[in-house]
Amino acid sequence: MTGPVIAPDPGSRPGxxxxxxxxxxxxxxxxxxxxxxxxxxxxxxxxxxxASGSGKSTLLRCVNLLEPVDAGRIVVEGDEITAKGVxxxxxxxxxxxxxxxxxxxxxxxxxxNVTLAPRKVLGLAPPEATARxxxxxxxxxxxxxxxxxxxxxxxxxxxxxxxARALAMQPDILLLDEITSALDPELVAEVLxxxxxxxxTGMTMLIxxxxxxxxxxxxxxxxxxxxxxxxxxxxxxxxxxxxxxxRTQQFLQRVIDAxxx
Amino acid sequence: xxxxxxPLDTGDLIAGRAGLRPRRSRRRIPPKEAVRSSxxxxxxxxxxxxxxxxxxxxxxxxxxxxxxxxxxxxFAYSLPKVxxxxxxxxxxFLIAEVLIxxxxxxxxxxxxxxxxVFFPLRLLATVFVDFFRAVPGLLxxxxxxxxxxxxGLAGVPNDTFFWAVxxxxxxxxxxxxxxxxxxxxxxxWSQEAAARSLGLSRLxxxxxxxxxxxxxxxxxxxxxDFIGLQKDTVLVSTLGVVEIxxxxxxxxxxxxxxxxxxxxxxxxxxxxxxxxxxxxWLVARERSGRAAAG
Numbered sequence: 001m002t003g004p005v006i007a008p009d010p011g012s013r014p015g016x017x018x019x020x021x022x023x024x025x026x027x028x029x030x031x032x033x034x035x036x037x038x039x040x041x042x043x044x045x046x047x048x049x050x051a052s053g054s055g056k057s058t059l060l061r062c063v064n065l066l067e068p069v070d071a072g073r074i075v076v077e078g079d080e081i082t083a084k085g086v087x088x089x090x091x092x093x094x095x096x097x098x099x100x101x102x103x104x105x106x107x108x109x110x111x112x113n114v115t116l117a118p119r120k121v122l123g124l125a126p127p128e129a130t131a132r133x134x135x136x137x138x139x140x141x142x143x144x145x146x147x148x149x150x151x152x153x154x155x156x157x158x159x160x161x162x163x164a165r166a167l168a169m170q171p172d173i174l175l176l177d178e179i180t181s182a183l184d185p186e187l188v189a190e191v192l193x194x195x196x197x198x199x200x201t202g203m204t205m206l207i208x209x210x211x212x213x214x215x216x217x218x219x220x221x222x223x224x225x226x227x228x229x230x231x232x233x234x235x236x237x238x239x240x241x242x243x244x245x246x247r248t249q250q251f252l253q254r255v256i257d258a259x260x261x
Numbered sequence: 262x263x264x265x266x267x268p269l270d271t272g273d274l275i276a277g278r279a280g281l282r283p284r285r286s287r288r289r290i291p292p293k294e295a296v297r298s299s300x301x302x303x304x305x306x307x308x309x310x311x312x313x314x315x316x317x318x319x320x321x322x323x324x325x326x327x328x329x330x331x332x333x334x335x336f337a338y339s340l341p342k343v344x345x346x347x348x349x350x351x352x353x354f355l356i357a358e359v360l361i362x363x364x365x366x367x368x369x370x371x372x373x374x375x376x377x378v379f380f381p382l383r384l385l386a387t388v389f390v391d392f393f394r395a396v397p398g399l400l401x402x403x404x405x406x407x408x409x410x411x412x413g414l415a416g417v418p419n420d421t422f423f424w425a426v427x428x429x430x431x432x433x434x435x436x437x438x439x440x441x442x443x444x445x446x447x448x449x450w451s452q453e454a455a456a457r458s459l460g461l462s463r464l465x466x467x468x469x470x471x472x473x474x475x476x477x478x479x480x481x482x483x484x485x486d487f488i489g490l491q492k493d494t495v496l497v498s499t500l501g502v503v504e505i506x507x508x509x510x511x512x513x514x515x516x517x518x519x520x521x522x523x524x525x526x527x528x529x530x531x532x533x534x535x536x537x538x539x540x541x542w543l544v545a546r547e548r549s550g551r552a553a554a555g
Contacts, residue, residue: 095458120461120469
């Protein structure tokens, strides 16, 4: 990919891009996250794998503060975002998230979907926001669809627009929540290609995924979530070739049996 | 209907794929069968309506009723007069509709505000909606139209038309706010999640993402409420505002004849039926649009 690096370089600030410490989250009586500890270095890509219901999505939604955290700390570029009295809207600008179901705004054109937040949240002038959006749409190969409405696009195209929409805020970290799970198999590759290119530009990403091949290619580390905890985390070569934990082995065996590795 | 067969085919496919029950209006009918159905419909209509006419006109007092309600000369005399007076009703509902659209939305948004800080606003909006839905519109009109000018406060208008607009606006805003609220609640929470995740505040998410989608969805029920409002403008006659019903009553009293009311009914039918059809069409379009979107 040509063009400038999308991820801003916070320069000499020390410490990890994202630090999660002792994160707990319950829905009523159901404790979904039972103490998550995780650190992401700048430009690192971490993939989270695990069965449905293991807490991957909840973890990502907590990092974006879409779900209030019960206990624990989340620190982004040195700033504790779980502290009392923080400006939630200001924090969310720095943490992009892409959802499984795209969640594009159906009443807006592709261009307006991408420029809305830069215009209304960052206060960018419309020409500037449009220029930024056009550049992003060119990168994901959808510049010719800028005037179309989401319902005219394929699922893969919609998801690429959703990625562009998140990137338009120039976030420090990008969270991807099973972004290919709602796609027809033949559309998965085009979306993953965009993420591969993003990883190459140094974007810090935390990715919940069922695509093991993709996780192996793109991740610096792969974490296995089970029962609300990160049971095991290791570089992909290690994780997929020689998982330590019995539960990880079972999970990967099931994935292999299903023909997805 | 048959020349529309082409485009409707796709509609059928989409509706079928989405697992919707087939709609009568979208069913394809072969031309021969269509002619036959039309004939049957025509014959049965003639029989039913003709039968009704026979029953009514053979009733013992029909000649008196015919004279009191169906006087052609008085009809011709009153129609232009009531049409002219209808201008007041049109002004009433046009002004009120604009105000209702704004006030109804404000009430709906206030009732949806989260957290304990906004409790007083939520409470006020809820009390407002409950009150004006409970009290008959005619009473609100009478209380405001006679009561407030009666106070004799300086600077407060005592124009009955003004208070008629206020009363209709208050009553119908309560209904319309419920329509808006249903629309806002029908937008999937993931839309708000997407907006908030980009850093938009709650109000910005409402303003740019939720409300525009909600409004599109509630246009048909909104128009329905407006049909009701248009008819309820005749209630204002109790204040002495010379609108269509008042005008027809004046003619009725002068001519000792009820035919002017028929002229009024005709005016409302002519105004309302196209609007009712517009609502039907919008509902059908909304439904097929949602089916196509999957």
